[in-house]
Amino acid sequence: MNDTQENENPFYRFLLGDLSPNEQERIEIRLLDDLESQELIQATEFDLIDDYIQKDLTAEDVQRFEQVFLNSPARRRKLAAARILLNSNPEATEATPSGKVIDLSQPALRKGSKNTPAWRLAVRLAASILLLARIGVAD
Secondary structure: OOHHHHHHOHHHHHHOOOOOHHHHHHHHHHHHHOHHHHHHHHHHHHHHHHHHHOOOOOHHHHHHHHHHHOOOHHHHHHHHHHHHHHOOOOOOEEEOOOOOEEEOOOOOOOOOOOOOOHHHHHHHHHHHHHHHHHHHHHO
8 A cells, every 4th residue: 555545544544553542442433333434444454464465564564563453363363364365475476267477476556446456356355255254263
């Protein structure tokens, strides 16, 4: 996520613990009863994890990610699953059914772009399903 996008996204800053206590509380209250906000925070979690894996975070945000975001076993499992699904190996490539080779090490375009690769959306969907299944089994 580029600097402009992350600074405009309060959920991104919320997940990194980079909001004032009042703003933090306001978002927590909003998340309690707003399904759309819950979906947005989940999507933002995946973006944040992806940015961490792709090394798209500032040094300060990496520190916040490791200290604040990864403060729960569920989030550490999400990171581990994302690493597997995104195959963070910098030399990874994948062939599509049409034979086109996709370089998985290239940062993909951000959500909201009309050019977001379909494979990235599929990976997010698969990660969501796996994580929900894992969390359901753990409870």
